[in-house]
Amino acid sequence: MSKMHITLTVNGTAVEGLAEPRTLLIHFLRETLRITGPHIGCETSHCGACTIDMNGKSVKSCTVFVGQAQGAEITTVEGLVNADGSLGVIQENFREHHGLQCGFCTPGMITRAHRFLQENPAPTEAEVRFGMAGNLCRCTGYQNIVKAILASAAQLNAAKEAAE
Amino acid sequence: MNDQSNTPEDRSTRLKGMGCSRKRVEDVRFTQGKGNYVDDIRMDGMLFGDFVRSPYAHARVVSIDSAAAMKVPGVLAVITAKELEPLGLHWMPTLAGDKQMVLADGKVLFQGQEVAFVVATDRYAASDGVAAVEVEYDELPVVVDPFKALEPDAPVLREDLAGQTTGAHGPRRHHNHIFTWEVGDKEATEAVLAGADVVAEEMVYYHRTHPSPLETCGCVASMDKVNGKLTVWGTFQAPHAVRTVASLISGIAEHNIRIISPDIGGGFGNKVGVYPGYICAIVASIVTGKPVKWVESRMDNLMATAFARDYWMKGRIAATKAGKITGLWCHTTADHGGFDACADPSKFPAGFMNICTGSYDIPVAYLAVDGVYTNKAPGGVAYRCSFRVTEAAYFIERMIEVLAIRLGMDAAELRRINFIRKDQFPYQSALGWEYDSGDYHTAWDKALKAVGYDALRAEQAQRLADFKAGKTRRLIGIGLAHFTEIVGAGPVKNCDILGLGMFDSCEIRIHPTGSAIARLGTISQGQGHATTFAQIIASEIGIPADDITLEEGDTDTAPYGLGTYGSRSTPVAGAATAMAARKIRAKAQMIAAYLLEVHDDDVEFDVDRFAVKGAPERFKTMKEIAFAAYNQAIPGLEPGLEAVSYYDPPNMTYPFGAYICVMEIDVDTGEHEIRMFYALDDCGTRINPMIIEGQVHGGATEGYAIAMGQEIAYDEMGNHKTATLMDFFIPTSWETPHYTTDHTVTPSPHHPIGAKGVGESPNVGSVPAFSNAVHDAFRPFGLVHSHMPHDHWRVWKIARDLGLHG
Ligand code: FES
Numbered sequence: 003m004s005k006m007h008i009t010l011t012v013n014g015t016a017v018e019g020l021a022e023p024r025t026l027l028i029h030f031l032r033e034t035l036r037i038t039g040p041h042i043g044c045e046t047s048h049c050g051a052c053t054i055d056m057n058g059k060s061v062k063s064c065t066v067f068v069g070q071a072q073g074a075e076i077t078t079v080e081g082l083v084n085a086d087g088s089l090g091v092i093q094e095n096f097r098e099h100h101g102l103q104c105g106f107c108t109p110g111m112i113t114r115a116h117r118f119l120q121e122n123p124a125p126t127e128a129e130v131r132f133g134m135a136g137n138l139c140r141c142t143g144y145q146n147i148v149k150a151i152l153a154s155a156a157q158l159n160a161a162k163e164a165a166e
Numbered sequence: 167m168n169d170q171s172n173t174p175e176d177r178s179t180r181l182k183g184m185g186c187s188r189k190r191v192e193d194v195r196f197t198q199g200k201g202n203y204v205d206d207i208r209m210d211g212m213l214f215g216d217f218v219r220s221p222y223a224h225a226r227v228v229s230i231d232s233a234a235a236m237k238v239p240g241v242l243a244v245i246t247a248k249e250l251e252p253l254g255l256h257w258m259p260t261l262a263g264d265k266q267m268v269l270a271d272g273k274v275l276f277q278g279q280e281v282a283f284v285v286a287t288d289r290y291a292a293s294d295g296v297a298a299v300e301v302e303y304d305e306l307p308v309v310v311d312p313f314k315a316l317e318p319d320a321p322v323l324r325e326d327l328a329g330q331t332t333g334a335h336g337p338r339r340h341h342n343h344i345f346t347w348e349v350g351d352k353e354a355t356e357a358v359l360a361g362a363d364v365v366a367e368e369m370v371y372y373h374r375t376h377p378s379p380l381e382t383c384g385c386v387a388s389m390d391k392v393n394g395k396l397t398v399w400g401t402f403q404a405p406h407a408v409r410t411v412a413s414l415i416s417g418i419a420e421h422n423i424r425i426i427s428p429d430i431g432g433g434f435g436n437k438v439g440v441y442p443g444y445i446c447a448i449v450a451s452i453v454t455g456k457p458v459k460w461v462e463s464r465m466d467n468l469m470a471t472a473f474a475r476d477y478w479m480k481g482r483i484a485a486t487k488a489g490k491i492t493g494l495w496c497h498t499t500a501d502h503g504g505f506d507a508c509a510d511p512s513k514f515p516a517g518f519m520n521i522c523t524g525s526y527d528i529p530v531a532y533l534a535v536d537g538v539y540t541n542k543a544p545g546g547v548a549y550r551c552s553f554r555v556t557e558a559a560y561f562i563e564r565m566i567e568v569l570a571i572r573l574g575m576d577a578a579e580l581r582r583i584n585f586i587r588k589d590q591f592p593y594q595s596a597l598g599w600e601y602d603s604g605d606y607h608t609a610w611d612k613a614l615k616a617v618g619y620d621a622l623r624a625e626q627a628q629r630l631a632d633f634k635a636g637k638t639r640r641l642i643g644i645g646l647a648h649f650t651e652i653v654g655a656g657p658v659k660n661c662d663i664l665g666l667g668m669f670d671s672c673e674i675r676i677h678p679t680g681s682a683i684a685r686l687g688t689i690s691q692g693q694g695h696a697t698t699f700a701q702i703i704a705s706e707i708g709i710p711a712d713d714i715t716l717e718e719g720d721t722d723t724a725p726y727g728l729g730t731y732g733s734r735s736t737p738v739a740g741a742a743t744a745m746a747a748r749k750i751r752a753k754a755q756m757i758a759a760y761l762l763e764v765h766d767d768d769v770e771f772d773v774d775r776f777a778v779k780g781a782p783e784r785f786k787t788m789k790e791i792a793f794a795a796y797n798q799a800i801p802g803l804e805p806g807l808e809a810v811s812y813y814d815p816p817n818m819t820y821p822f823g824a825y826i827c828v829m830e831i832d833v834d835t836g837e838h839e840i841r842m843f844y845a846l847d848d849c850g851t852r853i854n855p856m857i858i859e860g861q862v863h864g865g866a867t868e869g870y871a872i873a874m875g876q877e878i879a880y881d882e883m884g885n886h887k888t889a890t891l892m893d894f895f896i897p898t899s900w901e902t903p904h905y906t907t908d909h910t911v912t913p914s915p916h917h918p919i920g921a922k923g924v925g926e927s928p929n930v931g932s933v934p935a936f937s938n939a940v941h942d943a944f945r946p947f948g949l950v951h952s953h954m955p956h957d958h959w960r961v962w963k964i965a966r967d968l969g970l971h972g
């Protein structure tokens with residue numbers, strides 16, 4: 003099958019590669035670009051393990067053909083660390099509040115939380131639970147994930163206020 | 167270094183030892199996507215394998231034509247049973263003493279069974295190849311009901327066993343019968359039942375479900391033809407056992423096999439078994455000389471690897487009029503699917519189902535289990551469970567409720583008057599176990615008080631009155647459960663898997679500067695071993711947990727152990743860790759005494775140092791001792807500071823807990839709302855409360871899924887009806903209830919640090935609590951019996967059948 007030339011910006015860096023048009027974005031990210039933060043839990047858009055941020059929206063990258071992502075701005079969990087390499091606010095709160103166990107859902111979870119908190123910077127617990135419902139976790143029962151996201155919201159808002 | 171300003175409490179806090187909620191060391195990697203799971207592994211020239219699977223549940227394989235597949239660009243090989251047969255690998259032994267086809271050998275026995283393995287340059291080419299393989303089938307009659315499977319004229323499923331009247335666990339009485347396992351005193355139990363004041367009967371069905379960790383099963387096999395070494399990275403909960411089994415069945419010497427479990431994305435029992443994908447990837451790597459990756463899809467996972475449960479448990483329970491239980495009888499029909507691939511200790515073909523007397527002092531009991539073949543996937547693994555403990559706990563906790571109905575008693579009170587009393591431990595159960603310790607009354611009373619039990623019952627009665635008066639359409643159900651687990655398999659004298667004793671191990675090496683590395687025979691799948699085992703060592707030898715590296719899962723470096731499942735890591739490997747640490751402490755004591763120029767007995771351990779008795783200002787810290795071990799010639803002592811312990815536990819451990827669920831049910835829609843879920847766990851000594859709480863949340867959520875909607879369902883033709891996450895229920899954050907956790911502490915008397923294990927308790931205990939809540943809501947209308955899962959449709963049907971829809 004002939005290949006397409008794909009160019010993307012991933013975590014702020016321009017990248018390119020060749021792929022068959024039928025290639026799913028998740029496979030292109032993981033296998034061609036070797037960005038293995040986003041995981042595969044189903045390939046049927048149910049689990050959210052493959053969640054990335056694409057052009058300012060949460061996207062399950064197993065639901066997108068690589069061609070559909072041509073030229074896109076993509077952020078994955080790897081791109082959410084601070085410039086000095088330390089954990090970003092949401093990452094740190096997942097650690098602090100024990101929001102992960104096996105870690106397999108975590109990249110998708112955190113990437114979704116990153117977008118969700120921009121959509122809704124001061125959510126209630128119920129809004130967090132609803133806004134995160136596209137991402138399955140088999141280990142944590144979500145309670146500590148919700149806690150981590152609420153704590154992140156508070157910190158991000160406090161930082162924003164301090165800056166203003 | 168003699169920092170006397172520090173109190174022992176300060177020094178102890180700095181160690182981050184047992185009892186503190188130390189943050190997990192794993193998380194720095196995982197939160198930035200730097201885990202290393204099997205599908206993250208890529209090697210030069212790596213190939214990808216995928217299966218042709220059977221669309222039929224029972225059929226003869228007439229022919230397999232790979233010609234077209236071999237022409238697909240990128241396809242390099244198509245492997246069938248014919249290619250595996252000369253290697254003796256077309257069948258493989260199961261952990262349960264049966265054998266299983268690696269690739270269809272003449273017939274298929276379940277939908278989704280592996281028929282051919284296509285090896286290609288990448289996953290897309292492999293799946294093109296799979297689509298191009300032509301298989302001709304000849305359909306055979308299907309049997310999916312284990313009771314029908316035992317009828318005289320039922321289709322013969324396992325033709326390979328023709329004429330074999332004895333299986334791995336004794337006589338077989340029918341061509342689809344696997345084993346009968348009997349425990350207890352049948353005659354005495356039946357005599358008690360015959361003469362009892364009250365006998366309650368119930369058929370308790372624990373439906374078929376699946377552990378479905380978020381990461382599916384997979385491996386990368388790499389045969390290095392130059393040095394003859396086979397390396398396999400895979401989702402293995404028991405890497406050492408996999409190495410031994412791989413050696414035995416492949417004929418490759420064990421020292422030439424290296425099994426590595428990298429990070430594992432959840433296991434829950436799904437990753438204990440040995441699957442055809444592993445064997446095929448290994449063979450493909452040997453054939454092609456290239457590394458071969460196989461990672462199953464979610465559909466493969468739900469259809470073919472390791473289901474759980476599927477137990478039909480017929481029970482009879484006898485009691486006096488006052489509610490004192492006098493006997494328990496159970497006959498279980500166990501649906502094992504096409505092959506018996508349970509992962510139980512060999513002497514226990516139905517696992518620890520004989521813990522089914524639960525938390526109660528039952529003088530006499532009898533249990534029989536019949537294992538049966540059907541046209542369903544093999545498995546029967548312990549889904550976050552210690553070998554059928556979940557089935558046992560669900561059975562007894564349902565029987566108690568049914569008995570309470572017969573007696574017209576409150577189910578909380580019925581439990582209380584039948585609990586084994588604190589002074590009865592160690593307690594010999596009627597079905598052969600010695601419960602190590604427990605204090606059920608204290609836990610139960612604490613739980614009832616915490617939820618405000620009496621007030622809840624009053625509210626429930628009021629709601630019922632309102633319902634009857636037409637003021638509401640919602641009922642309240644109060645679900646109770648008090649479970650006793652049996653975990654930590656186990657004593658080598660009665661627990662083995664394929665002849666391998668179920669001990670476990672830990673090796674600790676202290677470096678000259680006082681930091682350390684520890685390696686264990688277990689493997690974490692999210693339990694946080696790198697965090698908690700370091701805490702045990704920190705407390706035992708006084709080295710800060712942050713200075714201890716923990717490694718597991720590489721058979722070339724870790725000491726031999728039986729792996730992580732059945733909540734055995736803390737009870738067995740945790741004990742080995744403490745014992746190895748104590749060996750180091752004993753040597754450290756001698757070094758300290760030498761350095762302080764006193765007799766060995768004149769120094770004592772004090773948090774992170776040895777001090778002269780009565781003169782605490784004279785001491786040597788563990789750091790100083792470690793350095794001395796490497797730089798001083800100490801008379802009578804070898805240099806270095808390391809130790810290994812292989813721990814064979816004297817008994818199992820028996821964690822327990824009291825769970826209460828308050829549920830509102832909408833009678834017209836069958837929908838439910840969990841208003842409260844309270845979980846009290848007693849897992850003995852608590853190593854890391856934060857991690858324990860996390861385990862409880864996760865396990866209870868699995869229990870919620872199982873009780874309220876999750877199932878592996880087949881139609882009459884053996885078609886798998888729940889093979890995607892669209893149909894197989896995994897709760898999201900939206901449905902999942904909020905949990906309140908609590909605890910009591912009754913240490914295990916025989917465990918070096920008194921810990922019992924907790925990972926599975928919440929799955930064991932929450933399922934009956936959820937299910938009992940549904941039953942309890944409808945109890946006033948005469949509901950005694952219904953099957954899980956209690957999805958909206960089934961609950962709606964209950965209401966309809968009770969005439970509540972008007
Ligand atoms: S892998 Fe994309 S949603 Fe599951």
Ligand code: FES
Pocket residue numbers: 101102103104105106107108138139140141142380431432692
């Ligand atoms: S932490 Fe394991 S799936 Fe979420």
